[in-house]
Amino acid sequence: MTLIKTLTGALLASAAFTSAAQACEITLRSSDTHPEGYPTVAAVEHMGELLQERSDGRICVEVFASAQLGEEKDTIEQTQLGVIDLNRVSLGPFNNIIEETKVFSLPYIFRSTDHMHDVVDSDIGQDILDEFQNHNLVGLAYFDGGSRSFYNSQKPIKSIEDVEGLKFRVMQSDVFVDMVDALGGNATPMPYGEVYSSIQTGVIDGAENNWPSYESSGHYEVAGYYTLDQHLIVPEVLVMSKSSWDNLSEDDQALVQQAARDSMPVMRELWAEREAASEAQVLAAGVEVIRDIDKTPFIEAMVPVYERHVTSDKLKDLVTRIQAVE
Numbered sequence: 001m002t003l004i005k006t007l008t009g010a011l012l013a014s015a016a017f018t019s020a021a022q023a024c025e026i027t028l029r030s031s032d033t034h035p036e037g038y039p040t041v042a043a044v045e046h047m048g049e050l051l052q053e054r055s056d057g058r059i060c061v062e063v064f065a066s067a068q069l070g071e072e073k074d075t076i077e078q079t080q081l082g083v084i085d086l087n088r089v090s091l092g093p094f095n096n097i098i099e100e101t102k103v104f105s106l107p108y109i110f111r112s113t114d115h116m117h118d119v120v121d122s123d124i125g126q127d128i129l130d131e132f133q134n135h136n137l138v139g140l141a142y143f144d145g146g147s148r149s150f151y152n153s154q155k156p157i158k159s160i161e162d163v164e165g166l167k168f169r170v171m172q173s174d175v176f177v178d179m180v181d182a183l184g185g186n187a188t189p190m191p192y193g194e195v196y197s198s199i200q201t202g203v204i205d206g207a208e209n210n211w212p213s214y215e216s217s218g219h220y221e222v223a224g225y226y227t228l229d230q231h232l233i234v235p236e237v238l239v240m241s242k243s244s245w246d247n248l249s250e251d252d253q254a255l256v257q258q259a260a261r262d263s264m265p266v267m268r269e270l271w272a273e274r275e276a277a278s279e280a281q282v283l284a285a286g287v288e289v290i291r292d293i294d295k296t297p298f299i300e301a302m303v304p305v306y307e308r309h310v311t312s313d314k315l316k317d318l319v320t321r322i323q324a325v326e
Contacts, residue, residue, distance in 0.1 A: 067193055
């Protein structure tokens, strides 16, 4: 029923294209759960500008922000079916669909943002993008998702013991569920759009996310304790429906691929600016930010998470290759 509802929403939204988009021969509909102005939204809009210019106006991108076409789980299904052409999604929801994406979602797999960039820009990143084609999708590019940390409405988290018993929203990923459970918390998978009201009403105590998401969602208003444990630095991914891709000529496929890649440095610059601005806004609102935290117990608690999810030789090899990147 949910899929039917979101499909209907997508069809209705597609009827609202601007006159500029209607003038194009090909209009690619793109979904994002984040609001207008968010770095991922702006990056896909930039990609659309590049495409329109390089195709002499033949190809346009119409971005539907703020989850207009549905939450991430539903839009992934729509993209696989070809109802949505492009989709910017966190890698988390793909963990249960494409096994190889799990390695980028492992807690503390990346030592820093620079390390993550070096990995996704390497053949490791391309190897994982290639796996999307086996699931009716084409992986085009990686975007930044920042470092994710815990926030809650109950108390400051200064040690692993403070996590005990707290209920945290996580993305619909077994890796994320097991991560919270390993720390002694209670993981509650739920759509991003339900988090604010769920914290406000006490259904959950908090969630985990990056500075821009914590700020733009307003979650800091109802969860005033933010601990920079930085357990995840999960890249986000821009994918295209395989059926939409196959409908393009080889030349147009090359244009789309290059425009997506050229949007990555723009997105990274916008992301760095947005992180700083979001942090400043959150601090001005009086949120208690816990920066000085010993991560060692958190990292050590992840051993069973790795043992459960890094089981195949392929995944073990990917982890080894990622850890070897300087």
